[in-house]
Amino acid sequence: MTIPSVSIPYNPLTEVTADVGGKENVESLHRIARDFRSDTLTVPTDAQLLYSLRASRGDDVYGEDPSTVALERRVAKLTGKEAAMFAVSGTMTNQLAIRTHMKQPPHSIITDYRAHVHKMEAGGIAMFSQATTHQLFPSNGLYLTAEDIEPQIQLGTNIHIAPTKLICLENTLSGIIFPQEEVVKIGQLAKKHDIGLHLDGARIWNVAADEIEKRGLDAGNEDDRQTVLTDLLAPFDSASLCLSKGLGAPIGSIIIGTKEFIERAKWFRKAFGGGIRQCGGLAASADYALTNHFPRLAYTHHLAKRLEAGLRELGCGIAAPVDTNMVFFQPQQIGLSLDAVTARLAALPNPIIVGRERCVVHHQITPQAIEDFIACIAEMKKEKEANGQVENGEGRIGDKEQQKLDNYNQPKGKTTDAVLRKQAALGY
């Protein structure tokens, strides 16, 4: 199905001006508007930083910064939890939350084999929580189910095992939305066995934006956000919500949970050296992003779908469902290597930056960048065809490229552990 080019009701390129932000930051914004490596790359806007200029300037380690307290109360209310705590990064909030759940080794945690908490946080679980991680492979290739998890839970008093104390889920994972019915079932399973349930919700905002759209609600309305976020987070005892990814805060992530949980997490934050003194400006910047950038997330999803459709139409493979803002593309399917495509995009007069097969659409990506991206691949394909190098059917790409492609493909149906482990090593 062809998805026509998408328009958005705001122009991100006007949001840093030479007068306020300076010429270099204007140029930086223009570069980022065509940079698909991550949604962490967004540039704080003039309005956002001017808003943070007016934030309170108290000492948050003393609990005396009203802007930080206001943000924490706002997020706690939005997510239907008793309390929240701001910290510098998603890694820190995940690790603090996990440490807060854990009491005394031996203990263990169940995660997806691709989970950021165990794979991309420098071994923090072992380092800070002294816990073993059991990585599970989703039998459906996309997300864990209660059926996958239940047989792996370690219970009882057998001295050879490290009892399961926590299950960690991630939503979105590779941009894929975790079906809420399954989250609810896993929540019931955790309760049944008296095990904690934590969410790495670095991009739960994208899930909420999608859900708001599906329910016909208004992303700009605080009550509607609250309804949806509260539903999404109800099964979890704790969650880490990044503010510096899709939302576009310059820094920060937040843990939510019960009052008691957050009090204990504050203790660990102090021990990690993570208390921030005059935190108000950071919190206000995130608060601004929540109000003003959250409603943009649905547009980033539309743009991602447009990118997916354009690339599919050209014959590129798409390795994972495009539920939100990520497109994993495989130009190898049309005989173009990822390296060649990346180099060509970067060599455009107005360069487009792509890290690897993962393309992330953030709120400062312009519709023009998406169209230029598709046009560049179309051009490369045409050149290949003219040179007689793109064939249809078997043998169209070399063995090495084919192997790369196989490695990147998401598991489908029942896949052997060996294959899944190989994919886990590549990382999504």
Ligand SMILES: Cc1ncc(COP(=O)(O)O)c(C=O)c1O
């Ligand atoms: C799913 C997920 N969780 C957690 C993090 C950690 O966030 P931070 O980079 O702020 O430490 C990331 C970072 O990319 C992430 O993608």
